Structures are given as structure tokens and as C-alpha cells.
Amino acid sequence: MDSNELSRLILSTYGGGTSSTGISVTSDSAMRAMAVHSCVKILANSVAQLPCHLMEDVGGIKNKATTHYLYPLLHDQPNKWMTAPEFWGMVIACLELRGNFFALKSGLDGRQIKELIPLAIGAVEEVIQAPDYGLFYKVRRPNNDQSNLGGGIGQISSGTIVDTIPGNRIMHIRGLVLNGFMGLNPIQYARESIGLALATEKHGAKLFAHGTMLGGILKWDKHFSTNEKAKAVIESFNEIYSSVENAHKTALLEDGLTWEKMQMTSEDSQFMEARKFQKKEIVDLFFGMPLSMLQSGEKTATFASAEQFSLQYVTYALTPLLVNIEKAIKRDLIMEEEKKTHYAKFSVGGLLRGDMKARFEAYQIGINTEILNPNTCRDWEDLNAYEGGNEYRVRTSTVKQDSQPQKNTGDDDE
Numbered sequence: 001m002d003s004n005e006l007s008r009l010i011l012s013t014y015g016g017g018t019s020s021t022g023i024s025v026t027s028d029s030a031m032r033a034m035a036v037h038s039c040v041k042i043l044a045n046s047v048a049q050l051p052c053h054l055m056e057d058v059g060g061i062k063n064k065a066t067t068h069y070l071y072p073l074l075h076d077q078p079n080k081w082m083t084a085p086e087f088w089g090m091v092i093a094c095l096e097l098r099g100n101f102f103a104l105k106s107g108l109d110g111r112q113i114k115e116l117i118p119l120a121i122g123a124v125e126e127v128i129q130a131p132d133y134g135l136f137y138k139v140r141r142p143n144n145d146q147s148n149l150g151g152g153i154g155q156i157s158s159g160t161i162v163d164t165i166p167g168n169r170i171m172h173i174r175g176l177v178l179n180g181f182m183g184l185n186p187i188q189y190a191r192e193s194i195g196l197a198l199a200t201e202k203h204g205a206k207l208f209a210h211g212t213m214l215g216g217i218l219k220w221d222k223h224f225s226t227n228e229k230a231k232a233v234i235e236s237f238n239e240i241y242s243s244v245e246n247a248h249k250t251a252l253l254e255d256g257l258t259w260e261k262m263q264m265t266s267e268d269s270q271f272m273e274a275r276k277f278q279k280k281e282i283v284d285l286f287f288g289m290p291l292s293m294l295q296s297g298e299k300t301a302t303f304a305s306a307e308q309f310s311l312q313y314v315t316y317a318l319t320p321l322l323v324n325i326e327k328a329i330k331r332d333l334i335m336e337e338e339k340k341t342h343y344a345k346f347s348v349g350g351l352l353r354g355d356m357k358a359r360f361e362a363y364q365i366g367i368n369t370e371i372l373n374p375n376t377c378r379d380w381e382d383l384n385a386y387e388g389g390n391e392y393r394v395r396t397s398t399v400k401q402d403s404q405p406q407k408n409t410g411d412d413d414e
Helices: 003-014 034-048 070-075 084-098 191-210 227-241 266-286 303-332 356-368 374-380
Strands: 052-058 061-064 100-106 115-118 124-129 135-142 153-157 160-166 170-174 216-219 258-261 342-346
Touching: 034 084, 034 191, 034 266, 034 303, 052 070, 084 100, 084 115, 084 303, 100 135, 135 170, 170 303, 191 266, 216 227, 303 342, 356 374
Parallel strands: none
Antiparallel strands: 052 061, 052 342, 100 115, 100 170, 124 135, 135 160, 153 160, 216 258
């Protein structure tokens, strides 16, 4: 493997590169920027808490396909060692940091899927598109397992085996795509912005570690005869007036001694503004999240604005990710003959729920207009159904008078 191929492999696996600040930005180092780390964590945790249901639509009647073999894999446990929240959280982290997520479909080809095995970061070396547009995945694994992974063609190299696995054995969820089959690594395209955030953070740490940060200056128009006397004056002043307990005390200075408080310089102010701008650029523009999700807004959000921020977060940050995953599930996991009737759906109702009064008023409107039935509303509140609750009802007081049958007065021509 020559240097160019090695460089290409590293960039395709870890993304990024050296930024103009001189800091190398990869998918791993980007997580050291707290704005990136917080955004990825919030998105991963948000999706991890959402149940993923396999739905069946037969003649317009939609129900959860709980008896289908895929339902427990998507909803509960995709493999022996991972829970569904861990699995979907990993999916989001891989998409946000690397642009692609790969999982091996364990089981016989054309038969029921037994497990979904996520492939480690860097395990997929290359995705190849054949002349007939079919996809093949080069997957590297340790040589201690002699079994062939996914029925592919194995090639031994330096203590590892590279298997070429056909696309029908891989679940591939992509981020933004340009070439049609591989997601772009977002960190590679945002490395300058993230590199600047890392640089300002490093600059601040070095400043506090090695810089001179003065709270104030004691001025005296005379000279101390020895350094020991000057040190004694400073120590005496700090002992009486420093620390939180001595804050706001009245100082008594003798013999022309004066105190001058140091103010924030323009350089300090610009440094703080630069850090705020980088956080906003990463959170708001790169991840599409409202700053309030990181509790970094300069103004305290009101109840109404906080609700709108949550709705904005679900609509513009979460929903595109969820729809992308749902469509990938249908493409890669559901059998061809079942695609017309089965689909995956993440339940986001929990994130959009308002306070109890608002929810119950919405239920009342839905029941009175025959959009909802009582048992549906009770199910959303984790309450048991009751007999007769599946009926759609309408309050007689809401029925228009002109909708009642008209009596025949005998005046009509026959």
C-alpha cells in the first residue's frame, strides 16, 4: 500500500484533515470540541429513546407487526449484546461523524435476518459499484476467525482478512450523498470551523496555564527597600481582601498606596466572541439545532419559545435523520414481497407532547371530531383500553341542525 492509498484510506475512514489553524481534525478529534460532542450526544440520545416500530398496512388499516421477525430486532434487541437504544444511538453517531453506518445482516441469504451486527469504525475499507450498479463492500476483520463473513470472498493481509461482501448482506445507512452510494464525511467538509473551535479552546487553556492573569495592581509612588518588604505588603493585602468571603469589603490603604482593578481588554473580549461564534456556527449551522438545546442561549427562553425550540429541533434536526433511517430499513431489511405492506416508523410523539392540559384538550377535539377514539388516546397515555372505547363518537351538541333528516310537509312535488 503506497502513501497515497494510505492517505485516502485514512481520510475515508476518519475524515477531516489538517485545518488552516494547524490542528488535525478527524472524526475522533472533532469530538474533543465540546459543541460537537454535545450535539452528537443530544442527537444520539434523542433517537435512542424513540421506539422503532415495524408497521403493517393492510387495506388502509395500520397496526404494529409485533409477530414479524424484524420487530424485536428493531424495537428491542438487534443482536445478543446490544439493546435497541444502543444500536440506534450508534447509528446517529456514525452518521454525524462519518456520514455512513454499516451493519451485517446475519442469517442465510434470502431467509429471515437473525441479527444486525454493526461493523466497527474503519472495518469497511471500500465500497465498490459494479458495472451493473450493484454494490460490494470490502470489510476487514481479524484473522483469528477463519469463517467467511457474510458469504463473501476472503483475502488474507497482514494478520487480517478482507472480505468482499455483496450489498444484499449489508445494511447501509448514508448521510448526504453525491456519488449515489457513499455518504459524505461531514467532518471533512467542516474541518476549518471545527479546527478553529479546537484552536480557540486550546489557546484559552494555554493562556490560563502559562499566561499572566492579573486581577488588579497595587500602586505606590515610592520604592521598597527590599523585595521581602514588597512581598509582605502584597501577601498582607491578599490575606485581608482576597477570596469570596472577603469580597466587597472596604479597603484601608496607607502612605499613598492605591489599588487599580484590571479591566477586560479588547483582545479578551474578541477571544470570548470568537468562541461564542464558533459554538453557534457548529450547533446552529452544521447540526441544525437551536442553541437552547445546549443551554448556551444568551437569553432565558420563555415557556412558549422553549416549546417552539423543541418543535424546531424535532422538525429540522431529528426528522430528516429518522426518515433516512426508516427508508434504509425498508430498502435493506424488509423482503421484497413485504415492502408494499410493511414499513418502519419511529414514534416521536413523546418528544412533541405538551403539558397535560394541552394534551387532554387536543384529545377532546380529536374525539369530538371523530378523528380519534378514546382507547387511542388512552394508549398514548399508557392507560388500559376499556370496552367500547374503540368506537368513534361525536357529541350531539356539535352536530349541525341542518344535518338532521328533513320532515316531509307534503309541499314537495312528486
